[in-house]
Amino acid sequence: MLELATELLERVRRRTPFVTATVTRVDGSAPRQPGASLVVDADGAVLGNVSGGCVDSAVYQACQEMLLGERGPEVLRFGYTDDDAIGVGLTCGGTIELLLRHHDPGVEPDLAVALTDAAQDAPVAVATVVCGPDAHVGRMIVVRPGRRREGTLGDGRLDEVAAARATGLLHAGTSGTVDIGVADGYCQEPMTLLVECNTPAPRMLIFGAIDHAAALARMGAFLGYRVTVCDARATFATPDRFPYADEVVVDWPHRYLEAQRLDGNTVICVLTHDPKVDVPLLTAALRLPVGYVGAMGSRRTHEQRLTRLREAGLTDRELGRLHSPIGLDIGARTPAETALSIAAEVVAHRLGGTGAPLRTGVPIHRRAAPSSAALPSVWTAKHLDHSAGITRSRPSSRS
Known part of the structure; x- marks a missing residue:
């Protein structure tokens, strides 16, 4: 009702x-x-x-x-x-x-x-x-x-x-x-x-004002999230570029994140793949009680990122919370397809889905207690x- x-x-x-x-x-x-x-x-x-x-x-x-x-x-x-x-x-x-x-x-x-x-x-x-x-x-x-x-x-x-x-x-x-x-x-x-x-609507925080972020903001809004796009570059972080975001913030990502009150329904997507941004941002994010933390980048970028994060003091348990490379394997190429891949992983993680094709026999509707x-x-x-x-x-x- x-x-x-x-x-x-x-x-x-x-x-x-x-x-x-x-x-x-x-x-x-x-x-x-x-x-x-x-x-x-x-x-x-x-x-x-x-x-x-x-x-x-x-x-x-x-x-x-x-x-x-x-x-x-x-x-x-x-x-x-x-x-x-x-x-x-x-x-x-x-x-x-x-x-x-x-x-x-x-x-x-x-x-x-x-x-x-x-x-x-x-x-x-x-x-x-x-x-x-x-x-x-x-x-x-x-x-x-x-x-x-x-x-x-x-x-x-x-x-x-x-x-x-x-x-x-x-x-x-x-x-x-x-x-x-x-x-x-x-x-x-x-x-x-x-x-x-x-x-209240759960939050999706997207860091990195790139084309993929615009597509992901649209997908997040469609799924019912209150979407924030944050980037330190004022030239790129403008409301006109992200019409589906509820707010567009110009600030250093880690500083903005540390000022927020977040909960277990919060989704954090890091799309910057820039070490000077990623390391302090992910160090803070992986120590917060949020529901999902994902980061964009190739597998090589991911391995280099893990090395830097360990050097920053993160434990293996904390690093185990990181979804990187972000998203599910659907063969995505365009920003819209990549946003769909990320959103699919977010939903699967939240609801306990496997990401496997339904034709393999996995349950379609998970039974409530x-x-x-x-x-x-x-x-x-x-x-x-x-x-x-x-x-x-x-x-x-x-x-």
């Missing part, structure tokens, strides 16, 4: 009711992950998607029915094998579970708080009870950094543990479900929370005539 914050905030301000269908669980192969949403408002407009094909059509119809009936939260579950998925529109097979909720902006002030923060790209999490006692299902709290929270799940102790779990996912920058068991002492029946997180809870009991069977395999249930306690 938070990925649609700007559009939903407009509905909230107009007090237009809407229904969200949010992915809460994925098993096997499926294209969207927990937190992805499809929204239908009272005017019939559709935002987002949860898979594509006739699955989205079925979800759209269910959302329309909920808008008309203003029912309480419901669960939809879609499950197919890979063999028959194409025929019904769930293009990747697997199983997805969604929570449908009717939202009335006039009586949900906490929702406006969450959407406002997310629309401004501020860190915020929404924790919603998606499975558990009827009195709690559908309730949500809004959590901000420092475990500041708005709203309630219906119990103060439950709010505290939910805020703690949500804060953990917010710090990790990921959405997902968490289970709270009776043994935890916070609830009388097991509960499952969906925690949707919005975190499944919930330990069982699926809810089904209270009505087939949802639509053309949607065999889709079930609906009340989001009650797991059996």
Whole structure:
């Protein structure tokens, strides 16, 4: 839902009711992950998607029915094998579970708080009870950094543990479900929370104002990074040359880097391959808790660079973090192709990909850690005539 914050905030301000269908669980192969949403408002407009094909059509119809009936939260579950998925529109097979909720902006002030923060790209999490006692299902709290929270799940102790779990996912920058068991002492029946997180865009720092940097800045922006291009040469480091960068900085790269507050999602790409720039810059970068550090250059340049970095005091462990020569082997020649090679390695490193061709049998969609809870009991069977395999249930306690 938070990925649609700007559009939903407009509905909230107009007090237009809407229904969200949010992915809460994925098993096997499926294209969207927990937190992805499809929204239908009272005017019939559709935002987002949860898979594509006739699955989205079925979800759209269910959302329309909920808008008309203003029912309480419901669960939809879609499950197919890979063999028959194409025929019904769930293009990747697997199983997805969604929570449908009717939202009335006039009586949900906490929702406006969450959407406002997310629309401004501020860190915020929404924790919603998606499975558990009827009195709690559908309730949500809004959590901000420092475990500041708005709203309630219906119990103060439950709010505290939910805020703690949500804060953990917010710090990790990921959405997902968490289970709270009776043994935890916070609830009388097991509960499952969906925690949707919005975190500021990760940063990509590109050092070296060259043509390859312009292409990489465009690729980084496409992938959702906040891109900075930095070079000490004012003649080359100009906004006109890097229209896709969020900022262009004229400064010595190592000095600029040392003044930044960075985190584990930060990507650093060094494209200068000039020893007087590379050595102090990489010495600083490889000692920072960032997610990725790569440097451009030939293999000969790389070996010479390693010698200089060792002389500067870097350890083998620190040097082991360096991706150099930067990028994956895709036969790149042009700046655009090289940017694609670098971006592919960045994504593979972040998500644990191998970089191997998918035809070799590597997983297409890596499986998220499944919930330990069982699926809810089904209270009505087939949802639509053309949607065999889709079930609906009340989001009650797991059996």
